[in-house]
Amino acid sequence: MAAGGVVWVTFPKQNLIPPPRKRFGRKLRTGVPLISSTAERAYSEEKVHEVVLKQAAWVKQQRPNEGCKDWDLLNEAYERCGEVWAEYAKTFYLGTLLMTSERRRAIWAIYVWCRRTDELVDGPNASHITPRALDTWEKRLGNIFQGRPYDLFDAALSHTVSNYPLGIQPFKDMIEGMRLDLLKTRYNNFDELYLYCYYVAGTVGLMSVPVMGIASESKASNETVYSAALALGIANQLTNIIRDVGEDCRRGRIYLPQDELASAGISEDEIFRGLVSNKWKIFMKNQIKRARMYFDEAEKGVAELEEASRWPVWASLLLYRQILDVIEENDYNNFTKRAYVGKAKKFASLPLAYGRAIMGTSKFF
Numbered sequence: 001m002a003a004g005g006v007v008w009v010t011f012p013k014q015n016l017i018p019p020p021r022k023r024f025g026r027k028l029r030t031g032v033p034l035i036s037s038t039a040e041r042a043y044s045e046e047k048v049h050e051v052v053l054k055q056a057a058w059v060k061q062q063r064p065n066e067g068c069k070d071w072d073l074l075n076e077a078y079e080r081c082g083e084v085w086a087e088y089a090k091t092f093y094l095g096t097l098l099m100t101s102e103r104r105r106a107i108w109a110i111y112v113w114c115r116r117t118d119e120l121v122d123g124p125n126a127s128h129i130t131p132r133a134l135d136t137w138e139k140r141l142g143n144i145f146q147g148r149p150y151d152l153f154d155a156a157l158s159h160t161v162s163n164y165p166l167g168i169q170p171f172k173d174m175i176e177g178m179r180l181d182l183l184k185t186r187y188n189n190f191d192e193l194y195l196y197c198y199y200v201a202g203t204v205g206l207m208s209v210p211v212m213g214i215a216s217e218s219k220a221s222n223e224t225v226y227s228a229a230l231a232l233g234i235a236n237q238l239t240n241i242i243r244d245v246g247e248d249c250r251r252g253r254i255y256l257p258q259d260e261l262a263s264a265g266i267s268e269d270e271i272f273r274g275l276v277s278n279k280w281k282i283f284m285k286n287q288i289k290r291a292r293m294y295f296d297e298a299e300k301g302v303a304e305l306e307e308a309s310r311w312p313v314w315a316s317l318l319l320y321r322q323i324l325d326v327i328e329e330n331d332y333n334n335f336t337k338r339a340y341v342g343k344a345k346k347f348a349s350l351p352l353a354y355g356r357a358i359m360g361t362s363k364f365f
């Protein structure tokens with residue numbers, strides 16, 4: 001059976017995602033484990049096919065007269081992605097609510113794949129993850145792009161990549177970022193940090209453009225639009241890093257350029273002790289300034305997107321950018337005070353984002 005170019009296998013719905021086990025995968029409120037035990041294990045491709053065949057046989061046996069309704073299954077796949085999105089995507093949640101429903105579902109599917117990828121090295125089972133498991137995850141990605149999804153979440157992405165002109169490279173690059181994250185806990189300079197930010201977040205910008213669409217009337221080159229999208233990914237990730245310094249250093253990770261820390265006279269010991277010194281405040285001011293530069297760069301590209309995509313992108317951009325303002329309001333204590341943009345502020349940004357979207361520029365609002 002085929003839907004939108006995807007090869008569909010008749011799965012029994014209730015068997016698609018194994019029940020959560022304590023040791024594996026964070027359990028969602030909805031009861032769906034984000035990463036199943038099987039997904040985390042390094043399994044062979046033969047094993048995947050064996051599972052799929054078994055499931056197909058099970059369906060035949062259970063429901064001999066009931067053909068699988070492709071469309072229902074696809075809807076369910078997207079709905080499950082939406083549940084994960086609602087549970088995890090704190091800052092980006094509002095953004096997709098402003099999208100057309102088709103685009104929203106595609107972004108949900110992409111989000112869930114990114115979140116699961118990130119969860120492999122950042123989640124509760126990170127210590128079990130080996131480079132081999134990431135290789136398996138990459139093979140599975142190849143299967144998604146060939147229309148051979150392994151589970152329901154993958155099925156949504158298989159459909160999305162057959163529906164939008166999405167290339168596989170940014171997805172592969174994100175996995176590369178996870179490989180880097182497994183090995184590296186320090187970054188010598190900004191060049192190294194930039195590469196990391198590209199892998200884990202710039203890639204998301206590149207994945208988003210084909211879904212958001214470039215306006216037919218846009219005179220900008222594709223390169224300009226993709227550069228802006230890349231800049232937004234970098235800006236978001238730099239912001240995320242600045243916000244999460246305390247959390248990351250408690251995991252033994254410092255995503256800050258070592259050479260810049262040295263020039264500022266800040267030692268690792270001070271970071272581990274969470275010392276908000278004057279040196280730290282000046283250092284943070286500079287990191288914030290750099291993140292804002294990338295946001296400025298990204299802003300130039302939003303007007304080139306299709307009209308219906310400008311509002312959600314502006315909203316997401318303004319919301320994430322505000323995290324930097326909150327870090328300033330917290331007097332640069334990003335060790336023990338999490339910078340959080342409250343609901344009221346989030347909603348207040350919506351008309352501003354709308355204004356910018358319809359004016360096609362950031363100048364008037």
Ligand SMILES: CC(C)=CCC/C(C)=C/CC/C(C)=C/CC/C(C)=C/[C@@H]1[C@@H](COP(=O)(O)OP(=O)(O)O)[C@]1(C)CC/C=C(\C)CC/C=C(\C)CCC=C(C)C
Pocket residue numbers: 088089090091092095096107110111114115118200201202204205206208209212225226228229230232233236237240298299301302305312313316
């Ligand atoms: C509308 C919109 C922003 C769509 C993109 C949504 C999407 C597919 C997000 C995936 C995010 C994700 C799970 C990435 C995995 C790696 C990772 C954790 C990166 C960090 C994200 C923040 O995650 P976190 O959950 O920690 O954040 P909160 O708890 O919610 O605060 C990152 C900071 C990277 C996110 C990067 C982007 C969303 C790139 C955005 C770029 C575009 C939408 C392109 C727009 C186009 C132009 C031309 C400007």
Ligand SMILES: [Mn+2]
Pocket residue numbers: 240244
């Ligand atoms: Mn984070």
